[in-house]
Amino acid sequence: MARAGLTPQRLTQAGAELADEVGFEQVTVSALARHFDVKVASLYSHVKNSHDLKTRIALLALEEMADCAAEALAGRSGKDALTAFANVYRDYARAHPGRYAAAQLRLDPETAAASAGVRHAQMTRAILRGYDLAESEQTHAVRLLGGTFHGYVSLELSGGFDHSAPPAAVSWTRIVDALDALLRNWPAAPAAPAPSAAPSAPAQNDREI
Amino acid sequence: MARAGLTPQRLTQAGAELADEVGFEQVTVSALARHFDVKVASLYSHVKNSHDLKTRIALLALEEMADCAAEALAGRSGKDALTAFANVYRDYARAHPGRYAAAQLRLDPETAAASAGVRHAQMTRAILRGYDLAESEQTHAVRLLGGTFHGYVSLELSGGFDHSAPPAAVSWTRIVDALDALLRNWPAAPAAPAPSAAPSAPAQNDREI
DNA sequence: GTAAGTTGCCTAAAACCTGTAGGCAAATGA
DNA sequence: TCATTTGCCTACAGGTTTTAGGCAACTTAC
Numbered sequence A, B: 001m002a003r004a005g006l007t008p009q010r011l012t013q014a015g016a017e018l019a020d021e022v023g024f025e026q027v028t029v030s031a032l033a034r035h036f037d038v039k040v041a042s043l044y045s046h047v048k049n050s051h052d053l054k055t056r057i058a059l060l061a062l063e064e065m066a067d068c069a070a071e072a073l074a075g076r077s078g079k080d081a082l083t084a085f086a087n088v089y090r091d092y093a094r095a096h097p098g099r100y101a102a103a104q105l106r107l108d109p110e111t112a113a114a115s116a117g118v119r120h121a122q123m124t125r126a127i128l129r130g131y132d133l134a135e136s137e138q139t140h141a142v143r144l145l146g147g148t149f150h151g152y153v154s155l156e157l158s159g160g161f162d163h164s165a166p167p168a169a170v171s172w173t174r175i176v177d178a179l180d181a182l183l184r185n186w187p188a189a190p191a192a193p194a195p196s197a198a199p200s201a202p203a204q205n206d207r208e209i
Numbered sequence C: 001g002t003a004a005g006t007t008g009c010c011t012a013a014a015a016c017c018t019g020t021a022g023g024c025a026a027a028t029g030a
Numbered sequence D: 001t002c003a004t005t006t007g008c009c010t011a012c013a014g015g016t017t018t019t020a021g022g023c024a025a026c027t028t029a030c
Helices: A008-022 A029-036 A050-073 A078-095 A097-103 A109-113 A117-128 A135-157 A168-184 B008-022 B029-036 B050-073 B078-095 B097-103 B109-113 B117-128 B135-157 B168-184
Strands: none
Touching: A008 A029, A008 A050, A008 A097, A029 A050, A050 A078, A050 A097, A050 A117, A078 A097, A078 A117, A078 A135, A078 A168, A097 A135, A117 A135, A135 A168, A135 B135, A135 B168, A168 B135, A168 B168, B008 B029, B008 B050, B008 B097, B029 B050, B050 B078, B050 B097, B050 B117, B078 B097, B078 B117, B078 B135, B078 B168, B097 B135, B109 B117, B117 B135, B135 B168
16 A cells, blocks of 8 residues: 655644644644544554654744744844844744644653754843843743743633733733833832841732631 | 432532632532542532633632632732732732632633622732822733732742752742832833824734744 | 565554443432 | 333444554665
8 A cells, every 4th residue: 555654743743734635733743643544553563652743843943933932032232133033932822722722742851852942042132131130030031921922822812801901912012011121121129128137028828818 | 219409509609619619710510520439420400511610719719709809908008018918919829729720711701701800900009009100000000019929929839949059939029029129119101102103112922933 | 686684664452531321220209 | 010211232334543563665875
């Protein structure tokens, strides 16, 4: 019988496309086998298991996002860079919701460390060079940007902004403006507490619900 | 034979607990049946199907989060309210990762409109009363806060901050500080573009990757 | 060109999850 | 007590995951 020409790369690519069409959750070894018109068991020579397949799709998505971001950042700095970076993030998620969901897959530490997620974080840090932040504040700012971009896009994709005005794109622009303003006027860190002093701001809510 | 005393409520509650133990993804009708030491088919008299079960867990989580937030907000305003609200959000997610994941389930519009998610959004808006924002900017600010809180917590839970200093709790505090500063110095909206003018800032990246 | 070795896809089968249909027994209530 | 409702059951059909082992199609070496 003719061979289908399966490879891990082709499976990953097809899996990514399938994810964008029907959602990352629906990407299954069976569905992929149907797509290649091949028996399910055949795929197990190319990917270890279902989780391996999903991980490969996640890594592909992270790679693509980092590539887009790198291209968008080239030659830009300051607010221009921040805006370009933010838009790449949102545009990618909207164009490729399945891959974007894949990129959110929790990777085991070694895989994550070897992924393009690291490049992404480095680029976020590079953007901050256009702002005047103390070294000790940079990680906080990186996490703020990462969290905000991811959170906003994630809420938008899940339909959270669908039924209220204004359109999500308008808020997005204003939010990037606001983050730019925030980075230019980053609040001073509070004085470090004396070593033996009680914590200055106890958690306000740590009870079990 | 003795009856197990199943009800939709008990199933939902047990499902929520199971989600916190093994992850929302792993909550299945079968697993729940095992928990009650009952045959799988028996559950289908109480919940319509697997999706119905998950939706009920999501609604429970949204309800609990809104209750916690309401309690934390009582008697507070300004930065105090912002901090309390933010901490409720993060603390709930850390204490109940499975329920938190459930709360992210995409609900159909009617279900979402009837859920406690609405209350949550109203509380966010209430917090903004402590700041001096133009009416037209409030929705943007609500979306910024929602996105940032959700995004940060989501990244933290998925382990994104595990392998870098400082601890996630430290950045969290600084980020809430920064958001407070931002809300107190919200940047002016740019002048509205003339009706027939070209868009002032074309998207920087809308190509297909 | 052909024999040997490798690779690729196959069949078969076990285990688990979802969901439907119909049945019997326990609870309820007149 | 008898009829009805309710709750959990058995049985079954269909789908996904994963392993084991087999044969045919490629590749390579002589």
